[in-house]
Amino acid sequence: MAQVLIGIGAVCAAYGVTVMLVGSGTLFFTVWYAIGAALAGAGLAVRAGAWSAQPAAARVAITAVVAAGLAAALGIGAVVMGNAATATAPPADLDEIIVLGAQVRPDGTPSAVLRYRLDAAATYLRENPRTRCIVSGGKGGNEPCSEAECMADYLREAGVDESRVVLEDRSRSTVENLRYSRELLDSATARVGIVTNDFHVFRACRIAARQGLTGACGISAPSDAWFLPNNLLREVACVAKDFLLGNI
Numbered sequence: 001m002a003q004v005l006i007g008i009g010a011v012c013a014a015y016g017v018t019v020m021l022v023g024s025g026t027l028f029f030t031v032w033y034a035i036g037a038a039l040a041g042a043g044l045a046v047r048a049g050a051w052s053a054q055p056a057a058a059r060v061a062i063t064a065v066v067a068a069g070l071a072a073a074l075g076i077g078a079v080v081m082g083n084a085a086t087a088t089a090p091p092a093d094l095d096e097i098i099v100l101g102a103q104v105r106p107d108g109t110p111s112a113v114l115r116y117r118l119d120a121a122a123t124y125l126r127e128n129p130r131t132r133c134i135v136s137g138g139k140g141g142n143e144p145c146s147e148a149e150c151m152a153d154y155l156r157e158a159g160v161d162e163s164r165v166v167l168e169d170r171s172r173s174t175v176e177n178l179r180y181s182r183e184l185l186d187s188a189t190a191r192v193g194i195v196t197n198d199f200h201v202f203r204a205c206r207i208a209a210r211q212g213l214t215g216a217c218g219i220s221a222p223s224d225a226w227f228l229p230n231n232l233l234r235e236v237a238c239v240a241k242d243f244l245l246g247n248i
Contacts, residue, residue: 005043012036019230024111025103025142028234076236083205084198087218090124094131095190097124097219098181100174100204101137101147102197108144110154112224113197113231118151120221121195122158133160134184136168136177174204174238175247178211192216197223199231203239206248 016032045051051059099121102114110118125133133155137147146169156162166184171177178194185192194216196204201218208216223231242248 002043002047005039005046007043009036009039009041009043012039015229019227022112022227023103023105024113025140026234028230031233032230073233073236076239077232080199080202080232080235080239083202083218084220087198087201087205087220090193090217090219091191093128093191094124094193094217095187096132096134096185097121097193097195098134098136098178098216099151099195100177100200101135101151101171103140104143104145104147104150106142106144108150108153110150114147114151115154116197116221116223117195118154118158120219122155122160124193124195124219125155125160125164132164132166132186134166134168134181136171136181138169138171138176140172174200175207175211175242178204178208178213182211182213193219195219195221197221197231199223199228199235203235203242203248207242210247 012032013036016029016036019029019032042051054062099117102117103111104114105111121133125131135148135151135155137151139146143150146167148167148169152162152165152167155165168177168180168184171180192208192213192215194201194204194208194213196218198220201220205216205218239248
């Protein structure tokens, strides 16, 4: 058991390094270091006999808490990914689609996560020429331009007429993405689609509903399979946070 825990901890830490090297713009990769350290520490405690030296009641309580946390995370993750699977075939001829922003690279190009969203948006806009597009995202401290500006440029280069694209460049979070984008809709009764990555669809649609976009549907863009564990774990934490804050 000790060797298994230490080995899994090492794998988690190494995975965190791969996430760090991508430069996603957040420090969430440090969570993998923390998980790795906790598992390695637990393994060393088992090896040294410190675990077995604890009272039985304490061991049961700790095991129960860890198991409950894992069960909750897995349950939320299953709901998130199950919801994404239903958003792969959006209805045609929506009045508007809202593309949610993500990290912009130092050279002004979209990150892989954002590029997936933009490619999905471009495909939908080509297939539905009457649909208008709102690109939503402000400028982070580590970004050379607003996410909205980067997205608009990318869509224009993909062949989308710039007259169909509206920029929302104030937002700094998903909640603000949807709040400020709602102000730019042509009509309060517009049929709206929200374009984001598979792991983000569930939370985005729930936030949209709380913002008054009760009929909004998700348009699921893919994501990189290697980084899905990181994105999904982060999303589970964000779902819990937004639930506690009343955003979903």
